[in-house]
Amino acid sequence: MPELPEVETIRQTLKRFVLGKTIRDVKIYWPNIIKAPGEPEAFSRQLNGQTIHDIGRKGKYLMFELDDDILISHLRMEGKYSVHPQDEPAKKHTHVVFTFTDGEELRYNDVRKFGTMHLKPKGTELAGEPLKKLGPDPFDPSFTLEYFWSKLKKTDRVIKAVLLDQTVVAGLGNIYVDETLFKAGVHPLKQASRLTKKEAARLREKAIETLGEAVAMGGTTIRSYVNSQGEMGMFQQELFVYGQGNEPCKTCGTPIIKTKVGGRGTHICPTCQKK
DNA sequence: TTGGGTGTTGAGTA
DNA sequence: ATACTCAACACCCA
Numbered sequence: 001m002p003e004l005p006e007v008e009t010i011r012q013t014l015k016r017f018v019l020g021k022t023i024r025d026v027k028i029y030w031p032n033i034i035k036a037p038g039e040p041e042a043f044s045r046q047l048n049g050q051t052i053h054d055i056g057r058k059g060k061y062l063m064f065e066l067d068d069d070i071l072i073s074h075l076r077m078e079g080k081y082s083v084h085p086q087d088e089p090a091k092k093h094t095h096v097v098f099t100f101t102d103g104e105e106l107r108y109n110d111v112r113k114f115g116t117m118h119l120k121p122k123g124t125e126l127a128g129e130p131l132k133k134l135g136p137d138p139f140d141p142s143f144t145l146e147y148f149w150s151k152l153k154k155t156d157r158v159i160k161a162v163l164l165d166q167t168v169v170a171g172l173g174n175i176y177v178d179e180t181l182f183k184a185g186v187h188p189l190k191q192a193s194r195l196t197k198k199e200a201a202r203l204r205e206k207a208i209e210t211l212g213e214a215v216a217m218g219g220t221t222i223r224s225y226v227n228s229q230g231e232m233g234m235f236q237q238e239l240f241v242y243g244q245g246n247e248p249c250k251t252c253g254t255p256i257i258k259t260k261v262g263g264r265g266t267h268i269c270p271t272c273q274k275k
Numbered sequence: 276t277t278g279g280g281t282g283t284t285g286a287g288t289a
Numbered sequence: 290a291t292a293c294t295c296a297a298c299a300c301c302c303a
Contacts, residue, residue, distance in 0.1 A: 001282040032297080060283080076283045078299085093299085112298045114283065130284095156290065166284085173282055222282065223301085242282090263293075265280080 001225050002075045004060060004138070004171030005214035006233065010081060011057045014228040017083040021100040022051045023066075030095035033110070036118040036129070043119050047071070047098070059134055059170025063125070070125040076114035081228050082107055111224070133167045138208050143169060149200045152192040159195065160188035160261045163207070172207060175220055175242045178267045180207045182241045187275040188261045188268060213238065241267035 002010065026044035034040045050066040057063060062081075064071035073079070084090075086103045096108040096117070108115070118130055125131060136143040151168050152159075162168055163177045172180065181188050183206040186199055195203070214220060219233030222243060226232055236243075240250055244267060245258035254271040 003282065006282080074283080076297095077281075110298095111300070112281095112283095114297060116284095157292090161291090164283095175282060220282080225282070 001077050001079070001223075002060060002219070003173035003176050004057075004211050005176070005217075005235065006219035006225050006227075007057055007060050007062060007075065007171075008215050009219045009227045009233065010075075011055050011062055012227075013231075014062075014081050014083075015055050017104075017228065018052045018100075018106055019054065020051065021102065021104065021106075023047050023049065023098050024101045025099040027097045027099070028095070029097075030110075030113055033095055033108070033113065033115055033117055034119075035116050036120060043117070046119055057137075058131060059137060059166055060173070061131065061134075065122075069119050069121055072118040072120065072125060072130060073108075074116045074130065075110070076112070076116070078111040078224060079115035080109045080226065082109065082230065083228070134170045135165075135167045136169060138169050138171055138204075138211055143204070143208075145197075145201050145204055148204050149197055152195055152200055155192050157192055158189050158261065159186060159192045159203070160264075160266065162192045163203070164262075164264070169207070171211065174264050175222075175239070176207070176210055176214065178242045179210050179240060182267075182269060182273060183210060185272055185274075187273045188266050190275055241269060243267070 026047050028034060028040045031040040034043045037043055052064055052066060054065040055062060060074060062073045084105050084107060086105050091109055093111045094107050094109045098106040155162055160177055163172050184202040186203060214235040217234040219225060220235040221232035222236060241256050244256040246255050249256055249269040249272060252271045254269055257268050257270055259266050
C-alpha cells in the first residue's frame with residue numbers, strides 16, 4: 001500500500017497522537033512482524049518504559065524515536081497505525097498493541113501481515129538491517145542529478161526497475177513510478193543507461209514534484225489506505241496513468257495501456273511515452 | 276469455485 | 290548483474 005507520500009502523511013497525523021506518550025506494555029499477536037530483536041519478548045521488554053519523542057521517516061520507513069532506541073517500521077502493503085482508548089474493541093488484523101501509561105493504545109493493523117518492525121539502539125539504526133542499503137530520500141539534498149545520473153549510467157536494467165530500487169532512491173513505489181515516468185515522457189522499458197542527461201533531470205524533477213504534490217494531498221487511496229486519523233488521501237484524483245487502463249490520456253486522448261514490467265502492473269500512454 | 280490481481284520486498288535460481 | 294519465480298498473507302473480483 002503505502003509509498004512515500006502515504007508514509008509521510010501517516011507520520012504527520014500519528015505524531016499528533018503519540019508524541020510524549022510513555023509505553024507501559026506491548027502485546028504481540030503475530031510475532032513474525034518483529035524482526036529485531038530476534039525474541040519478540042525482548043522487543044516488548046525493551047520498549048517498556050520508553051517515551052516516544054518524535055517520529056521520523058526514511059523512504060517508506062517510519063522511525064519512532066524513543067529514549068534509548070529507534071523503532072523502524074515498514075508498512076509493506078497494508079500496514080496501518082491508529083490510536084484508541086484501551087477499552088475500545090480491537091479491529092480484526094490488529095497484530096501489535098503498544099499500551100501507554102495514560103490508557104491509550106497505539107495499534108498496528110495489517111491485513112496481510114507483511115509489515116516489519118526493527119527495534120535498534122539509537123545511533124545504530126543506519127548500520128544494519130533494514131536501512132543499511134537504503135538510498136537517499138528524493139527530498140534529500142544528496143539526491144542530486146549527478147548522483148542519479150551516475151546510478152543510471154552504470155546499470156543494465158530498464159528505468160522502471162531502477163526507480164523501484166530503494167537503494168537508488170527511497171520512497172517510490174508502483175503508483176508514483178508510473179506517474180513519474182508518464183510526466184517525464186519516458187517509457188518504462190527504456191534502458192536506464194541509454195537515457196539522456198536531460199531525461200534523467202526530468203525524471204528526477206518529476207519524481208520530486210509528484211511526491212511533493214501527493215504529500216500535500218494526503219497520499220493516494222486506491223482501495224484501503226487511510227492515514228492515522230482514518231482519512232483517505234486525495235491524490236487518486238490527480239493520477240494520469242496509474243489505474244487508468246483504457247481511459248483516454250489526459251494529455252493526448254490516446255487510451256492508456258496496462259501492461260506488465262518486471263512482474264508489476266504498469267500503465268503507459270503509448271503516445272506520450274516513447275521507447 | 277477458482278485463479279488472478281493488489282500500493283512491498285527479500286530469497287533463491289538460472 | 291539481472292530477470293524470473295516464489296514466499297510471506299488476506300481479500301476482492303470476474
